Amino acid sequence: MDYLIVLATVGGVLLIAYAHHLKKSAENSSTANIVYMDLSKFVVRKSGVGGLPSDVLFSRKLMLKGKPDRIVLEKGHYVPVELKSSKRPASPYPGHVMQLAAYCALIEEVTGRRVPHGYIQYADGEPFKILFDERLKTELINTLDEMRLALRTGNVRPTRNKRKCENCSMAYRCPTSRKRINT
Incomplete structure (x- = not known):
């Protein structure tokens, strides 16, 4: 019976130590805040x-x-x-x-x-x-402009990733899609 008390005490101490370790890890990670x-x-x-x-x-x-x-x-x-x-x-x-x-x-x-x-x-x-930085901001604006042009003109670039192609919202405009609607 005494061994159960010792075992429970050791288990409790280990659990507290582990919780303290998890708290310190969270404080040091980028997800802490x-x-x-x-x-x-x-x-x-x-x-x-x-x-x-x-x-x-x-x-x-x-x-x-x-x-x-x-x-x-x-x-x-x-x-x-x-x-x-x-x-x-x-x-x-x-x-x-x-x-x-x-x-x-x-x-x-x-x-x-x-x-x-x-x-x-x-x-x-x-x-x-x-x-x-400014380089990435400029690249973002250029990418958005390119995407909007593709939407307006219907000139979309096909992807090589078949999974993306199957669920693409632009499939009706894509030259390689089976879902293409001829306009």
Whole structure:
């Protein structure tokens, strides 16, 4: 019977030590100060976060809307975190970088505060820290212009990824799609 008390005490001490370890890990990670989190079907938002709505972010300047997976507070800056379920590549995919850049721009316009960078977190490994500098802002604007031109003209570039092609909203305009409607 005494061994059960000793076992329970040791287990309790180990549990407390592990909880302390988890708390310290969270404090040191980029997710320690989550101020916004999109959980797909519902949004969790900590109260008192200045200027961040709990729904979709909208930019009148860019005519763009979106909902980042997370926004963390880092050294007084709101920083978007884009979560990806795929394995970590050697470098982030260009489309993922543009998506993150769009979230940076949205947060800047909604809050009126500069966003210095964002993170792309793949299923494994360390997150990529992406600087939101003038070069990336210009690339974002050029990409948005290119996308809008494709929408207006119907001149879309086909993808090599068949899974993306199957669910593409532009399939009716794509020369390689079976869903193409001749106009």
